[in-house]
Amino acid sequence: MCGIVGLYLKNQSLENQLGSMFAPMLEAMTGRGPDSAGFAIYGDQVLDGSTKITLRHPDLEYDWDTLADRAQTHLAVSVAFMRNHHAAVFKVATDAQTASDYFATHAPEVALLSAGQSIEILKAVGLPAEISTDFNLTSMQGSHIIGHTRMATESAVTLEGSHPFSTGQDLCLVHNGSFSNHNRLRTELAYHGYQMKTENDTEVAAGYLTWRMDQGDTLDQSLKHALQDLDGFYTLAIGTKNGFAVIRDPIACKPAVLAETDDYVAMASEYQALTSLVNIEHARIWEPEPATIYSWQRDSQQG
Amino acid sequence: MQSINLAEHSVRQLNQLLHDQCNHFDQSQWQVSATSGQHNIACGLNQNLEVNIHGHVGYFCAGMNQLAHVTVHGNAGQGVAENMMSGTVHVKGDASSAAGATAHGGLLIVDGNTGARCGISMKGCDIVVKGNVGHMSCFMAQAGTLVVCGDAGEALGDSLYETVIYVKGKVQSLGADCVEKPLTKKHLTQLKQLLKSAGAEEDPSQFKRYGSARQLYNFKVDNAY
DSSP: OOEEEEEEESSGGGGGGHHHHHHHHHHHTGGGOOSEEEEEEEOSOOOTTOEEEEEEOSOTTOOHHHHHHHHHHHHTSOEEEEEETTEEEEEESSOHHHHHHHHHHHOTTSEEEEEESSEEEEEEESOHHHHHHHTTGGGOOOSEEEEEEEOOSSSOSSSTTOSOEEEETTEEEEEEEEESSHHHHHHHHHHTTOOOSSSOHHHHHHHHHHHHHHTTOOHHHHHHHHHHHOOEEEEEEEEOSSEEEEEEOSSOOSOOEEEEOSSEEEEESSGGGGTTSTTGGGSEEEOOOTTOOEEEEOOTTTO | OEEEETTTSOHHHHHHHHHHTTTSOOOOEEEEEOOTTOSSTTOSOBSOOEEEEESOBOTTTTTTOBSOEEEEESOBOTTTTTTOOSSEEEESSOBOTTTTTTOOSSEEEESSOBOSSTTTTOEEEEEEESSOBOTTTTTTOOEEEEEESSOBOSSBTTTOOSOEEEESSOBSOBOTTEEEEOOOHHHHHHHHHHHHHTTOOOOGGGOEEEEEOOOSGGGOGGGOO
């Protein structure tokens, strides 16, 4: 089953309300996914040449200060971090590869959830409402956000199997459905040099889009390729640094509803998750067509 | 008239009150508000009730309907009026996929568009959609009529049995064993009547009729044991 939700702000003056607008959407999808939940939020962008990295350690008492000091000394660049429950968002004044490599090599005890200039991924096992409270979602700000509530099917109820998955800088997707060719795609991606971290099918879809975009595809082009190469039943909501997209497979078995006003674009598995949004009664509401790409992009200047 | 606010009552409470009318029929007019896209609203009714639902509804609204006249003043989720036996269900907005699925009787009217698989496996109901229908509509449909005033998506009427389909607009493609058939006087009369019942002001002569070519496995006597 699973529930997916996304909210993309067109009106920048609402950015300080992103988390409070989104939290009820995520919680409304508890019935579709009570096992684990998570979200990828975009905002608070760092400058070119710097990187934001979300790290997680299961121990709430983990000593992030020491890790930051060690990273700063080793990389000889400025390192700052913000702790949030059992995760911490690090801002490192170096490129994403260098920063990711450092943590992978020197802090194997922490899991790297996302890397980029804008993205932060926070996820955990448990009910969406608990996860929303633990990470203080309602106080979060940003330009867009996608979230997932999981009812596990393809792999176990673990943090590793929790969504969302990010496999490339600032790229993230949430998925409702299942892919039938993920094992073959995983092998092909490995051949191209993209090593997936889990057995989960959704990670493969994220990896696929990362590979396509690394090949020079725009978001829309990568999704056009995805419609050809991803086999299965799926509705996807995708976030990039400046963009937001929704696609459904050609059979369109998995549900999706879109709503758009002058202020926002919202997507959810079910209309129930949209009822809390301001002005929803005047929104244009529609069901996305099968095999059709819906995307919204901000000017790069706007960040 | 009885008004039920679903912010104050559960769907289960609402449905129980509506079902109670089978045994003690004392209230025919019902209003439902604050629906918030909840599932299973006004399911399993079996009395000549008039139920007006204000707001968008989730899955299976007015499912298994018998006798009742249910109007949704909003959009409906998947499977609206699924397995309807009689009565009418009128969606003023759009309906999602599988609208009228397996319905045996009654009339389903959708003022807007429907998603995929409208009238899938329908068994005798009439469906009038004033907008478009999505792909695989009337898949394995056995009896009854689908009228589409707009366009139809891919594979219309795939593996059709005896359901009759009328489409005014474009048909993206016909499914296996579904063919265009002549619009005879008898069909024009039937179509006119259906359009009238649905309050659709369309000229019946502008529609095309589609039905089963009866060439698939189950139509071949040689395949009988």
